[in-house]
Amino acid sequence: MSIRLEHIEKHFGRSQALSPTDLDIANGELIGLLGPSGSGKTTLLRIIAGLETPDANPRTRILFGERDVTRVHVRDRRIGFVFQHYALFRHMSVFDNVAFGLTVLPRRERPSSGEIRTRVLRLLEMVQLSHLANRYPAQLSGGQQQRVSLARALALKPEVLLLDEPFGALDAKVRQELRRWLRHLHDELGFTSVFVTHDQEEALELSDRVVVMSNGRIEQIDTPEALYRSPANRFVFEFLGDVNLLEGEVRDGVLTCGDAQLKADLPEGRQELLLRPHEIELATTPDESSHLPATVTAVVPVGAEVRVELSADWMNEPWLASVRHEQASQLTLARGSRVYARALTWHHYPAPSASVQPSLAASY
Ligand SMILES: Nc1ncnc2c1ncn2[C@@H]1O[C@H](COP(=O)(O)OP(=O)(O)OP(=O)(O)O)[C@@H](O)[C@H]1O
Numbered sequence: 001m002s003i004r005l006e007h008i009e010k011h012f013g014r015s016q017a018l019s020p021t022d023l024d025i026a027n028g029e030l031i032g033l034l035g036p037s038g039s040g041k042t043t044l045l046r047i048i049a050g051l052e053t054p055d056a057n058p059r060t061r062i063l064f065g066e067r068d069v070t071r072v073h074v075r076d077r078r079i080g081f082v083f084q085h086y087a088l089f090r091h092m093s094v095f096d097n098v099a100f101g102l103t104v105l106p107r108r109e110r111p112s113s114g115e116i117r118t119r120v121l122r123l124l125e126m127v128q129l130s131h132l133a134n135r136y137p138a139q140l141s142g143g144q145q146q147r148v149s150l151a152r153a154l155a156l157k158p159e160v161l162l163l164d165e166p167f168g169a170l171d172a173k174v175r176q177e178l179r180r181w182l183r184h185l186h187d188e189l190g191f192t193s194v195f196v197t198h199d200q201e202e203a204l205e206l207s208d209r210v211v212v213m214s215n216g217r218i219e220q221i222d223t224p225e226a227l228y229r230s231p232a233n234r235f236v237f238e239f240l241g242d243v244n245l246l247e248g249e250v251r252d253g254v255l256t257c258g259d260a261q262l263k264a265d266l267p268e269g270r271q272e273l274l275l276r277p278h279e280i281e282l283a284t285t286p287d288e289s290s291h292l293p294a295t296v297t298a299v300v301p302v303g304a305e306v307r308v309e310l311s312a313d314w315m316n317e318p319w320l321a322s323v324r325h326e327q328a329s330q331l332t333l334a335r336g337s338r339v340y341a342r343a344l345t346w347h348h349y350p351a352p353s354a355s356v357q358p359s360l361a362a363s364y
Pocket residue numbers: 012016017035036037038039040041042043044198
């Protein structure tokens with residue numbers, strides 16, 4: 001089921017939660033709505049669901065496939081929901097929770113009890129909870145409860161599955177596992193999914209395309225790879241990962257800040273550069289394009305890499321470099337080590353002004 005949103009705007013009283021927004025979601029896509037708190041993600045999701053009404057405007061339309069559902073009640077939109085807080089019925093077993101939506105269907109749509117049983121058992125098998133069918137929600141872990149929520153949402157064979165921070169209340173390992181679940185079920189059952197998250201990693205890992213939002217606006221819609229490679233503006237760049245800032249005066253193609261210098265072919269005057277932690281190399285000497293002396297303040301091994309925190313008078317905030325383990329041990333990095341950061345690459349976005357559109361921002 002494809003979804004098309006045209007001119008969706010929403011005010012709560014006088015405050016605007018969503019600027020007029022258009023969005024096209026293809027049949028079978030898994031879309032992540034990503035943005036900081038208050039950026040309008042949940043409002044957009046609730047409008048797709050029919051739980052919230054967009055501002056009245058003749059141009060506003062919500063289409064599910066060819067069907068105009070702008071004024072269709074939530075109950076008739078054929079949507080499955082999963083929310084952050086499991087909202088399972090506490091007095092019902094896992095089996096009955098999953099079966100619930102089917103058992104309350106009007107008689108002529110309701111499958112026979114045999115069919116309901118088969119469908120529920122199949123769903124429990126898919127989320128690998130068959131052995132817990134007779135348990136009650138309070139007897140399950142958070143991750144298991146959320147799997148029951150998923151199975152329950154899928155019982156009615158929705159064409160659209162909407163998830164609001166579905167894994168938000170769970171710990172990192174369980175979140176990781178549930179992401180795989182969701183991706184797997186989504187691909188196997190072929191529905192269209194939209195989920196809300198403020199977790200960049202989750203959005204990038206799970207989505208076919210990510211919709212990045214801020215202040216009630218869509219900043220960029222792209223595949224995770226394209227988003228990370230070519231952020232449309234500085235907001236997206238900063239929101240998608242750790243960033244180190246270097247602010248200084250550019251003269252004759254060199255940016256200077258205290259005793260830091262970096263070759264930068266930019267207009268003369270005050271400029272700010274951004275570098276990701278993996279775009280910095282550490283060395284015992286400067287190189288011809290950068291002179292960025294710093295002191296190591298922390299060395300933290302994280303998985304396949306080592307995160308090194310750096311400080312220097314020329315930095316406003318400490319920098320973070322991620323280096324390979326071999327490099328860290330070659331340089332015998334420890335707190336207090338003196339090193340030179342080398343910029344492998346950097347990014348620059350012109351300061352926003354009325355004359356500069358975000359899409360024109362340059363990234364080198
Ligand atoms: N029912 C409401 N009444 C008044 N204002 C609301 C209501 N719901 C949302 N808002 C406001 O609309 C804006 C967008 O909220 P929304 O919940 O969509 O953001 P969000 O990106 O989902 O944030 P979070 O990640 O914190 O849930 C916020 O400024 C919020 O305070």
